[in-house]
Every structure is written in C-alpha cells, then in structure tokens.
C-alpha cells in the first residue's frame with residue numbers, strides 16, 4: 001500500500017487531545033476535568049420519552065430532514081429569539097452539531113474558498129474546513145477589559161476576495177466568552193458588506209451566566225437569510241451521547257446543507273428525536289436549573305483554582321474555565337497538562353491545541369466544571385498540592 005495512506009489534508013487531524021488526556025487520566029486514576037461532558041443525566045421526562053419511543057416502534061429511518069414533531073419543536077424554540085423558521089423547509093435535524101458544521105462547510109465551501117475561524121476554536125472546525133477542501137483563516141480573540149473579546153479590526157483584515165464564510169461560536173468553547181450584541185453587529189456588518197455566509201455554533205445557547213445574554217447572529221438585520229444557525233440537545237439537556245443537532249436557515253441554505261448531510265449519515269437517532277422534541281417543548285425549566293447549577297459549579301471551581309495558585313480568567317458561559325498557569329511557575333500549560341495526571345491526579349486540556357498560534361495561547365489551561373460538586377472538590381483538593 002502507498003504510504004502514508006491518509007490524504008494530506010487530513011494528516012494534521014489524526015489524534016485528539018481528549019483521547020490522549022483521557023488515556024492518561026485513566027492510567028493515573030485522575031479526576032478528568034479535560035473533556036466536557038456532564039456526569040449526571042438529563043431530565044427524566046426526556047429519558048422517558050426516549051424509552052417510550054424505543055419501545056413504541058420508532059426504530060426505523062426517520063424522515064430525512066428529521067421527525068416533523070422535532071422540527072416543529074425546534075421552530076417553536078427558535079421563536080424565543082424572535083426569528084421564525086418554517087419547519088417544512090428551514091429546519092434540518094443532524095447527527096449533532098458536529099455533523100451540522102461539517103455538512104454546512106462541505107456543502108457551502110470548496111477548494112479556493114477561505115473560511116474565517118475564530119481562535120481558539122472547537123477542534124472539529126479545522127478538520128471540517130479541511131474535509132471541505134477550503135482554507136481556514138484564523139483570527140484570535142484578544143484579552144481586553146477582563147474578558148476574551150472579538151478582535152473586530154483583525155476580523156476586518158482577515159476578509160479577502162476569497163472569503164466565503166465565517167464560523168462563529170458563542171457562547172465560546174474553550175474561553176467561555178459570550179459575544180456581546182456590539183461584537184455580533186460587527187460580524188453582521190462584515191457579512192453583509194462582503195456577502196459572506198455565517199455559520200453559527202450555538203450549542204451552549206442556554207448555558208450563560210450572570211447577566212450574559214445569548215444573541216443569535218441570525219436575529220441581526222441582513223443576517224437571517226445568510227446565517228446557518230446550528231445548535232444541539234447535548235449540552236442543553238445533558239445528553240452529549242445522543243447527537244441530536246439541528247440547522248435553522250433559509251430554504252436555499254437548508255437544501256444545500258441537506259445535500260451533503262443526506263450522504264454522510266442520511267438520518268440518525270430515530271427514537272431520540274421525539275424525546276428531544278419533548279425536551280424542547282417541556283424541559284426548558286430543567287435547562288434553566290442546569291444553568292443555575294452550572295453557574296454555581298463555575299464559581300466553586302474558579303475559587304478552588306484561584307486557591308491552588310492559578311490566575312483564573314472569567315467565564316460567562318459554557319462548561320469551561322481557563323486559567324493562566326504562569327503564577328505557578330509554568331511557562332507552557334501543555335507541559336503542565338501532561339504532568340498533571342501523574343503529579344496530582346487531575347486532567348485538563350491546554351488551550352493551545354485549539355489554535356494555529358500555540359505560542360500566543362500556551363499559558364492557558366482549560367478545566368471543565370460540568371461535574372458533580374464532589375468531583376470538583378476532589379479535583380481542587382488535589383490541585384492544592386501543586387504549590
């Protein structure tokens with residue numbers, strides 16, 4: 001066989017930090033605050049609905065755009081932001097937000113196109129842009145006024161005549177930044193001016209803290225019909241293994257994304273779809289409790305990390321908190337991340353693995369706080385030994 005067998009455009013993506021860190025965490029019986037998944041279940045009503053669907057015969061292919069009751073529930077849910085989508089032509093159910101992002105990029109961008117990606121970025125973005133054959137152009141967040149802010153000037157400078165799309169993730173993983181209306185207005189102005197498609201990753205839309213508010217980019221003037229709005233049930237309802245996501249967009253954009261999606265998975269999660277429809281219609285109060293509880297966990301972990309000697313960065317949403325490791329005498333958070341499981345029995349993820357500019361981000365380490373309080377407390381008591 002010819003070597004290497006993997007095509008060059010995918011060669012940078014052979015291993016993920018999560019697999020490596022999780023293996024290390026298991027080897028050293030470490031508390032794993034690396035990967036972001038909750039350690040408790042979602043709402044009982046949703047799990048019951050899934051069980052009923054599973055035993056009620058919903059086990060064959062659902063319709064290719066997704067089950068009608070789920071598309072209707074997604075449309076009702078999206079109305080909370082004041083945007084109306086036709087469940088018949090403007091909503092597509094996908095195998096998680098991950099497939100929605102990949103299918104959107106594959107359908108809407110190609111070789112010769114540039115996609116603007118904001119750094120640090122969720123790890124699937126770079127791989128999905130590569131699968132589409134397009135090129136990523138990276139614009140970094142900047143630390144300003146005590147938060148990670150959008151570099152609007154940098155964003156403007158990144159647009160070229162080859163720019164086709166911009167990928168916007170807010171609430172933002174890994175920094176926990178929630179873009180302000182003003183920041184999103186700047187993105188919208190650029191999209192309108194240069195006729196760009198926006199692809200938004202809003203999987204943490206319900207998980208915002210304090211007075212932060214989530215604004216879908218599609219709600220801004222000129223954006224509804226050029227935005228592919230993506231979300232998913234995983235983070236909102238503690239069911240990250242279900243992989244039920246969705247796309248809301250104009251009929252033209254949804255038809256395009258569907259053209260790719262139908263030959264990637266065709267459909268997925270048949271019996272889970274009615275359960276997610278139930279959750280969107282009836283379990284938002286549960287999601288609100290999750291939000292409050294996560295805000296408390298954020299405060300709990302932030303206080304513990306500060307006591308352990310890290311410089312804690314603020315986080316306004318998501319599952320994650322970033323800390324600067326330099327006050328503890330480390331120059332590179334990746335070095336610390338590799339040592340941490342063996343040295344004190346905790347796993348975390350260095351932020352630089354989510355970037356194209358590792359030097360600029362090497363002082364930051366990401367911890368997940370979507371865990372039971374006893375797990376957070378155990379991690380904190382172990383991390384105190386670092387000093």
Ligand SMILES: *Cc1c(COP(=O)(O)O)cnc(C)c1O
Nearest residue numbers: 096097098122173203232234245
């Ligand atoms: C978890 C996560 C996803 C993946 O969502 P799925 O619905 O599980 O595919 C996408 N984007 C971000 C930023 C995430 O944190």
